[in-house]
Amino acid sequence: MCQKGYEGTSMNDIAEAAGLTKAGIYHYIRGKEELLFEIMTYAMDNLEERVITPAQEITDPEQRLRKIVEGHINSLLEGVGAITIILEEMTALTAAHRRTIKARKRAYFEIIRQTLQELQAQGKLRDVDLTTATFSLLGMILWISRWYRRDGKLSAEQVLNDYVVIAMNGVLKAGGAVSKRQA
Amino acid sequence: MCQKGYEGTSMNDIAEAAGLTKAGIYHYIRGKEELLFEIMTYAMDNLEERVITPAQEITDPEQRLRKIVEGHINSLLEGVGAITIILEEMTALTAAHRRTIKARKRAYFEIIRQTLQELQAQGKLRDVDLTTATFSLLGMILWISRWYRRDGKLSAEQVLNDYVVIAMNGVLKAGGAVSKRQA
Numbered sequence A, B: 001m002c003q004k005g006y007e008g009t010s011m012n013d014i015a016e017a018a019g020l021t022k023a024g025i026y027h028y029i030r031g032k033e034e035l036l037f038e039i040m041t042y043a044m045d046n047l048e049e050r051v052i053t054p055a056q057e058i059t060d061p062e063q064r065l066r067k068i069v070e071g072h073i074n075s076l077l078e079g080v081g082a083i084t085i086i087l088e089e090m091t092a093l094t095a096a097h098r099r100t101i102k103a104r105k106r107a108y109f110e111i112i113r114q115t116l117q118e119l120q121a122q123g124k125l126r127d128v129d130l131t132t133a134t135f136s137l138l139g140m141i142l143w144i145s146r147w148y149r150r151d152g153k154l155s156a157e158q159v160l161n162d163y164v165v166i167a168m169n170g171v172l173k174a175g176g177a178v179s180k181r182q183a
Helices: A011-018 A022-028 A032-056 A061-086 A095-121 A130-142 A156-171 B011-018 B032-056 B061-086 B095-121 B130-142 B156-171
Strands: none
Touching (some): A011 A022, A032 A061, A061 A095, A061 A130, A061 A156, A095 A130, A130 A156, A156 B130, A156 B156, B011 B032, B061 B095, B061 B130, B095 B130, B130 B156
16 A cells, blocks of 8 residues: 555455455455554554653653654654555545544644644744644654655664754754754 | 545546546547646646746855745745645656656755755755755655645745745754744
8 A cells, every 4th residue: 555555556455465365355354444544543553652642741842842753753764654655545534534533643733733832932932833833843754754765875863863953953943952862 | 636636536537627528638638647747747847947947046055045945835835736746646657757757856856955065065054964954855845735725824925934944944054044034
């Protein structure tokens, strides 16, 4: 599905990839849409477990933002990345499933926005709109799954460090500037 | 095609949207793939005319980068945006068409990367990899077409200004800091 796109993938392809007959695959999933929903749910569970929950334990908004940015980038670099592209296939979902996934994405968006709002209250945010800033961070981060190749020239560590520098300095004032992490 | 995605769009849909019969539409285009290629060509022509060519006349790399970022964002905000999503349907193209579009995207990427390299030589770029920085700018910018709605709360002017602040400060050192444009 990551290779062919949702529309381009048949139940035959799915059965073949799973090493099952077409009859066999229906024992596990009712159809393509259900599989799509399960993959999205898995991706959101992963994000929640690895990024959202740990970040929410951090009181300081600057550290929290850094944790979110780092955690999300890390999960993309490690290869859950391809799933991110699948997460955009919202129109293929049933209305009920779409509502569920949309609500989870929205909740994640709000956590970032809220963190930026706290930074704004502390005078650390640049003079930018909170919604625009949140989307610019998300766009920058989510795009990673479209270009980063683990067998390419850049190490995950390098990309992570550089992205954190660009993302944090993009939205935060120079006073609270972010430099490279100590290796 | 923007609404239904490339795979989800039939020649019937295209004929209907164009106010033609299915037989009539084949008078103008040979098929879906050709239309897709024409749309992508149009989007790249537009980018070239409005962003790349004017930017290349600017000698100072900081001003050139600003011109690219502003120009690209502006074209997305004005609604050529939906086309940007179509530009990702690379696998649907024939091999020859894919090579053509890929080369044009690559050329655009190289112009940004080259500009960042000149800024690096001037000591103005943050300590980040040129490829990573280029992709982070592109991701941030291209994502706009996925969330910005012209009938929403945020004006195009606001979004443009904030994005320029975030993008330029993300990659450039605080010394050459970028503040809001004078309205």
